Amino acid sequence: MDTGLIINILFIAVIVWFAYMKFKPAKGLRNLNTEGFKAEMTKPDKPFVIDVREPSEYKGGYIAGAKNIPLSQLSGRLSEIPKDQQVLLYCRSGMRSQSAAKMLFKNGHTELAHLQGGLGAWNGNLTHKLLDR
Template identity: 55%
Template sequence: MDSNMIFNIVALGFIVWFFYSRFAGVKGLRSLSSEQFQEAMGSDKNKYTLIDVREPGEVKQGYIPGAVNISLSTIGKRVSEIPKDRPIYLYCRSGMRSKQAARVLRKQGFNELSHLKGGLMSWNGKQVQ
């Protein structure tokens, strides 16, 4: 085997790992449709925490009422602001960043995690503009 082939194998392995780590499911994360998400949250906003993990500029375009904005880029630094004693509901624009945020929170000891499958693009409920 020449060094070029070894490099190609290592590069391919890295690419496969990268995509797997981005798209693989998160252990313990519930992926909920828009209807399931609304139903799971219920009407008592004191029983859960709803987090919009988009960047602040994106939130200006609209958000789910009651959501707190803790962007994916800052969630690791702001984890102390999130209560561990209640369910956490996460969403973003498409569902990818909320999965990544769930991975971060899972490593920090959060257990009751759900995210909006398809993100705001799939949301059928109210939005604040």
């Protein structure tokens, strides 16, 4: 094997590893389908529901009761999220909510779940008026 081929193989392996680390699910994060997400929202111990999309996306429609804390602002707003309450996360497709879960786990949150497939999988109603952030 020549050196160029070995370097190319190593380069591809590093790219695959970085992609895997970026997109792997957060360990301990529960994936909920629409029905499971709705069921969690109606439990007596109400969860803290976070829409991690950007404000412009949120204004277009969100799940009633959700607080908009965009992923881009999450690290600066961690104090707004209770650690003693279950947290439900969602976004448009489920990718940003997984990233948010990783950040919350690192910050000491333990009861996290997200809407698998995001709002793209949601079959419930959406609210269209803007709530306070």
